[in-house]
Amino acid sequence: MSKLKDIIKSADDLLRQCWEVPDWPNPEGDGGVMLELRTPSVKRRSGLLKAFTNESGEIDMGAMQLALVKEMVFDPEAAKGEEDTPLFDEDDMEWLEEKSGSAVWGIAQECMFIAGFQEREDGSGEGAETDLVEAGKA
Numbered sequence: 001m002s003k004l005k006d007i008i009k010s011a012d013d014l015l016r017q018c019w020e021v022p023d024w025p026n027p028e029g030d031g032g033v034m035l036e037l038r039t040p041s042v043k044r045r046s047g048l049l050k051a052f053t054n055e056s057g058e059i060d061m062g063a064m065q066l067a068l069v070k071e072m073v074f075d076p077e078a079a080k081g082e083e084d085t086p087l088f089d090e091d092d093m094e095w096l097e098e099k100s101g102s103a104v105w106g107i108a109q110e111c112m113f114i115a116g117f118q119e120r121e122d123g124s125g126e127g128a129e130t131d132l133v134e135a136g137k138a
Helices: 003-010 042-051 061-072 090-096 101-115
Strands: 016-025 032-038
Touching (some): 016 101, 032 101, 042 061, 061 101
């Protein structure tokens, strides 16, 4: 294997970012709960696209929000031990659908940015090839 391939293969390129959700107050401190958002691998990103794209190739916004939150949100405390299991699973989706649309959408938007699905309004958003919200398609 070439030296360059070795460098790329060993690069720790999956972003981990803390995200505060003010709508969900933290009972142990000031502000909202803290979540850890993680950039998905290419494999997981492809799975996400499939999860929220309908048969016509259009984005199902409701499915998109939940798929992003389910796959990209982790407990920052569990993450200290390198836990690789997302915070939410399929069983949580029913009650999560009943939570604040604003809170869940805010998390989903940040997930879109760090996954490269959408650029930020200021033009940043590394790797964002397509603005899924505006395009309405994958």
